[in-house]
Amino acid sequence: DNKGTHEESILSKEDHLKTYDDWKKIADYRTEEFYTCHKQFIDEDKWMQAVDICGAEHRNNYVLFRDGIDERSNLNYEDRQSLLKYWDEQFDITIKKIRKLIDENEMKKRPNRVD
Numbered sequence: 001d002n003k004g005t006h007e008e009s010i011l012s013k014e015d016h017l018k019t020y021d022d023w024k025k026i027a028d029y030r031t032e033e034f035y036t037c038h039k040q041f042i043d044e045d046k047w048m049q050a051v052d053i054c055g056a057e058h059r060n061n062y063v064l065f066r067d068g069i070d071e072r073s074n075l076n077y078e079d080r081q082s083l084l085k086y087w088d089e090q091f092d093i094t095i096k097k098i099r100k101l102i103d104e105n106e107m108k109k110r111p112n113r114v115d
Helices: 003-012 020-043 047-072 077-109
Strands: none
Touching: 003 020, 020 047, 020 077, 047 077
16 A cells, blocks of 8 residues: 555645645545544544544644645645635534544443433
8 A cells, every 4th residue: 555655745745846636635635634543532432632632733734734835835826725625624524524433432332321
């Protein structure tokens, strides 16, 4: 599986050389990292810590993504806005998947719980 090395090569590419698709792949990669980070904590029943740890890491990655696009990329305004919107959409989808994981985990651990 050389996916990791492919992502790393995109991440290490200078921002002004990254294409629109490169930036999209970075958003996907960072979102996948965010999900995986949460999943590890949820599997250990420590999801409250995931919110702080994974959330902080994801916010830092967002700042790098946003600044790279806004300050250093060669993309036009519409493409930059589209990529920032794409990041937000992926984040929203991932949050829903994470909530579902937490709920499933709670049901497994506390099957007779009543909300």
